[in-house]
Amino acid sequence: MKELEFRDPKRAQKFSEIIQNSAPEENITIMHVCGTHESSICEYGIRSILPDNIDLVEGPGCPVCVTPTLHVDEALELSERKDVILATFGDMVKVPGSSEKLTGGRKNVQIVYSAADAVEMAKNESKEVVFFGIGFETTAATYAPVLLEEPKNFSFLGSVKRIPPAMNFLLNSEEVKIDAFLAPGHVSTIIGAKPYRPLSEKFEVPIVVAGFEPLDILSSVAKLLKMIGSDACTENDYERAVKEKGNEKALELMDQVFEVTDATWRGIGKIPDSGLEIKEDELNARKKYDLEAEEKRGGVPSGCICDEIILGKSKPEMCKLFREGKCNPQNPVGPCMVGSEGMCNVWYEYGGRPEIE
Structure with missing residues (x-):
């Protein structure tokens, strides 16, 4: 059987040699913001072949992880209403709010696989179904066509985030040292490579849009190391899936449904222009139910980092x-x-x- 194109050991060895030869002497931190990248990096042992001074870290690339306690508390508030069924993804029922989780035998909480599933549920229920939806631009693109249909007996409680403003925030932060970014492949299929270019120019930091196969990641790391200290720009190393301007149809639908707002990220705080809030008041559960939850400390158990x-x-x-x-x-x-x-x-x-x- 012919070796898969993106898992060829000989090509991987060549990329490894390029990385070893182009790595600078100083310590370098490369951050990615995508959980799928982390899975590939770990599954294929990519960190084990990097020089010891190259630190490849995951930033806020997990949508479940960055959903703030405030939004979980809002979902908890809705789950206590007798006239509402709260629908959400299975992961979200395990995420702590400021004092408790959505688990615990709550009859008004239902697990679904998508917003479309929640809308179908609403068609067969006397109570209103509120969908607690999280995610980044990739998931927002799946929410938009569903919400544009203005479903009845349904509203949306969102915790939807935008990745480029978070990258901007991290690069501005004195807490985190970042020498280069692997830009997220999935998000970039929607937004394209273009939104990262102003970040490269502003902070003189190289950014490479990377795919998820082991050779994708090795190729992108090699390109980043060559750019560090010289040509800090944005490169698209995932051209088979990512266009310069992204998925323009998806972006158009998202623009019809969502407006850009400031957003709170768990572990980080409020980041300007990093959220997407639904425009239609009748479909916006926050406005419809006048939710009163306030941002509180909590949700991180003792010892958790x-x-x-x-x-x-x-x-x-x-x-x-x-x-x-x-x-x-x-x-x-x-x-x-x-x-x-x-x-x-x-x-x-x-x-x-x-x-x-």
């Missing part, structure tokens, strides 16, 4: 709960173990930087 992991400041192995096995996918303590794209969940399955003899 998920907030630091989201910022790329720590890794799962630095968490006592992770090391001792008290936090695991069957019994997640913090949101980074809940979401399948969370770094803790991925490291539990694959390990972070295995030693290969």
Whole structure:
């Protein structure tokens, strides 16, 4: 059987040599903001072949992980209403709010696979169905056509985020050192490579849009290392899926449904222009039910360092709960173990930087 094009060991060896030869002497931090990238990096042991001074970290690329306690508390408030059925993804019922989770036998909480499933549920219910929807631009593109149909007996409680403003925030932050970015492949299929170019120019930081196969990631890391200290620009290394202007039809639909707002990210705080809020008041559960939840401290159990992991400041192995096995996918303590794209969940399955003899 012919070797898969993007998993050819000989080509991987060549990229490894390029990376070793082009790596600068100083310590370099490359951040990605995509849980699928983290899965590929760990599954194929990519960190194990990087020079010791190259740190490849995951930033706020897991939508479940960055959903703030405020939005979980709003969902909890709705779940206590007798005239509402709260529908959401399975991961979200395990994410802590300021004091509790949506689990616990709540009769008014139903798990669905999509917003479209929640709309179908609403057609057969006397109570109104509120869909608690999270995600980045990729997921927003799936919400838009459903919401444009203005479904009846239905409203939307959103926690939808935009990735480029978060990257801008991190580059402005003094807390996090970032020398280069692997831009998220899935998000970029929607927004394109264009939104990253102003960031490269403003901060003189190289950004490469990367795919998810092992050779995709090795190729993109090699390009980033060559650009560090010289040509800080944005390159699209995933041209088979990502266009310069993205999916223009999807962006048009999203623009009809959502408006850009400031948004709160768990572990980070409020980031300007980083959220997407539904425009139609009748479909906006926050306005329709005049939700009163306020941002509170909490939602991160004692010993959990998920907030630091989201910022790329720590890794799962630095968490006592992770090391001792008290936090695991069957019994997640913090949101980074809940979401399948969370770094803790991925490291539990694959390990972070295995030693290969």
